[in-house]
Amino acid sequence: MDDIEAIAKVLPPFPKVVLQLLDLLRDEQSSFEVLARLVRNDPVLSGNILGLANRIRRLHAQSDLTDPFAAASLIGFNHVRRIVINTGMNRFIGGGVGSAFFFHHSFAVAITTQEVAVLCDVSPDEAYIAGILHDVGQLCFHVLDERAFQEAYEQSFVDGRLNEREAAIFGVDHCQIGEKLAQYWNLPEDVLSAIRTHHDETSATSKLQAAVCIGETLARALDIPVSPKNRVTKVNAPALELLGLKLDSPEMLDCFGRCHARFLQGVGHV
16 A cells, blocks of 8 residues: 555545644644634635634624634634634545544544543644544545445444454555555654554553544543444553543543533534
8 A cells, every 4th residue: 555645636635724733733823813814714614613603692692793803712712723623624524535424433532532632731732633633544445445445344343343354455454544644644743653553452652642542442432423333342551551541530530521512512513
């Protein structure tokens, strides 16, 4: 599977805004100005941001806003960034490959990874992006042979052995080809590692990678989105240890509730 460039060219264009966010995460003011310009030039982004801001204003019996920049200022930098990421990724995934379930699963893992990151001194923004990209390799298989991949995917409902079936058909699994695709896009090394090892149950290479591993596990344990494929047989103990987490701790129980609530609230707005 060496011709990743040819596969990448068949996929819809990768959303540049995600790459910009990765570059600008450490400069909030600069990032906000970039996002504000993007929002003003994009009717879908403007509509989503105005919609959220005006729902807040109506709760206080205030008149609706019409200026996207004012709306963005009201809802805050983090909400704006999340809307931009979700909109960009939804367009990317929805461009003729993938499915609503694929995006909802990616969205769920983005949420769970971010909530874990907040507890563990990991950048919540990098965690969200790594989470939403963790299964991006599956899109390559839709390009290469959609029917064969779908059959392998459905067969894995029985035993969870999707990676083995992918490797038998394509020579690589979605984690490996996903890493190659992310490398082609020049994503950061931590994100590459998280994509490559998000199903790893035995090791932790960085806090970000560990957060994605645990985020993937939580999304399946919480059954978000609902799927017969959601099962947890083992938890990555080294990842928990590196992050300093215990699954039965009060903070993690609160985390479970937040993840579930955020997913249910968010699926109607992405």
